[in-house]
Amino acid sequence: MxxxxxxxxxxxxxxxxxxxxxxxxxxxxxxxxxxxxxxxxxxxxxxxxxxxxxxxxxxxxxxxxxxxxxxxxxxxxxxxxxxxxxxxxxxxxxxxxxxxxxxxxxxxxxxxxxxxxxxxxxxxxxxxxxxxxxxxxxxxxxxxxxxxxxxxxTGLPSTLAVTSSVNAMAHAVEALYADDGSPIVSLMAEEAIRLLGDALPGLGSDGDVSARSDALQGAWLAGVCLGSVTMALHHKICHTLGGSFGLPHADTHTVMLPYAIGYNAHATPEAQRAICRALRVSNAAHGVQDLVRSCGGPTNLRALGFREEDIDWAVELATQQPYPNPCPITAEGIRALLGAALNDELDRL
CATH class of the missing domain: 3.40.50.1970 (Rossmann fold)
Known part of the structure; x- marks a missing residue:
C-alpha cells in the first residue's frame, strides 16, 4: 500500500x-x-x-x-x-x-x-x-x-515551441519517479506527457492553435507536477549545464531528457511504462528522443556548444549536493551520461 x-x-x-x-x-x-x-x-x-x-x-x-x-x-x-x-x-x-x-x-x-x-x-x-x-x-x-x-x-518559433514543450515534459517525467510523489501527481504527469507528445508534431505550424492549446494544457499539468514534488537528476544536470556553461535552457532539457530516462531506466519500471503508454512507444528513452528528432529538436550537447573538455567540471558540479534520484549519482555514471549526450549515443547507457 x-x-x-x-x-x-x-x-x-x-x-x-x-x-x-x-x-x-x-x-x-x-x-x-x-x-x-x-x-x-x-x-x-x-x-x-x-x-x-x-x-x-x-x-x-x-x-x-x-x-x-x-x-x-x-x-x-x-x-x-x-x-x-x-x-x-x-x-x-x-x-x-x-x-x-x-x-x-x-x-x-x-x-x-x-x-x-x-x-x-x-x-x-x-x-x-x-x-x-x-x-x-x-x-x-x-x-x-x-x-x-x-x-x-502562436508567435513562438516552431523550434522554441518544440524545446519548450520537451522542457515541460521533463517536469512530468521526473514527477513519475520522485521520491515524494503521489497517485494524483502520477496521473497528472502521465496526462501531461500524453498531451505534450500528441501536440509536438503540430507545433511546426504557427496557425495550429489546437496543438498549441494542448501543449499549453500539458505544460500546466507538468508545472503542477514540478511544484508538487522534488525533481531529480535531469533537473540537476540541466541546471549545471545552463548556469555554469551558458547552454540554452529549453534546448538543454530537450537533449538531456532521453538520457536521464535511460540512466534511471532499471530503477523506475513503473515510470517507464507510464511514459510508454503516454507516447504509445515500446521504449521510453528512445521514444522521447525519436519524437524530438522527428520534430527537428536537438539531440546532442555538442550542437549546443558543450565540449569534451567541459565534462570533468560538469561532473564535479553535478555531483555536488545531488538531488534525490532513483539510481545512485556517481562521478563515473554522470561522466558516462554526459559523454553519451555529447555525441548522440543514447545506446551507450
Missing amino acids: NSFIHTSRATRVVFGEGTVTGLRAEVARLGLRRVHLLASRRIDESIIAPLDGVVVARTADLVQHVPIEQVDKGAHRNSSAEVDGYVAIGGGSSIGLAKAFALRLRAPILAVPTTFSGSEMSPIWGITDAGVKTTGRDEAVAPTTVIYDPQLT
Missing part, C-alpha cells in the same frame, strides 16, 4: 483563447496598484496597454538563468517604486525573474506564459551567481494567478 503526502496549492488558473483580454481585471482582482511589469519588447503592446496607470517599473531585457546582477538591480527599483506586485508576461526568464524579486520583496505574481515551460505553476526559484545556478523552493514565489491564452504562443 502506498504512503504519501500531497499538498495542493491555491493558484487561480484562467485558461482559454482570448483570456489575456482579462489581464487588467485579474490585476484588479489581486488589488494591485503599483506593479513591476516583466515583459520583453517582443510582447505585443496591445497586451500591455490595459496596464497603463498601474505599471511603475518595467524590465524588458530578460536574461536566461536569472543572473544575480539583474535581480539586485530590479530589487532596488522595486523598493524605491514601492511595488506591490509583479506581472510576468513571457517564458521562464520573465517568470523566473519575478520569482527572484518576490524572494526579496514579497508580493503577488500574476504570470502570463507565452511558452510551455510550466515554471508558472511552481514555487521553485533559480538564481545564477558567478556561474553557479542555485535553486530553492519557497511558497511565496509561486504565482497567485496564471493566465493561459493559447493565442499568445
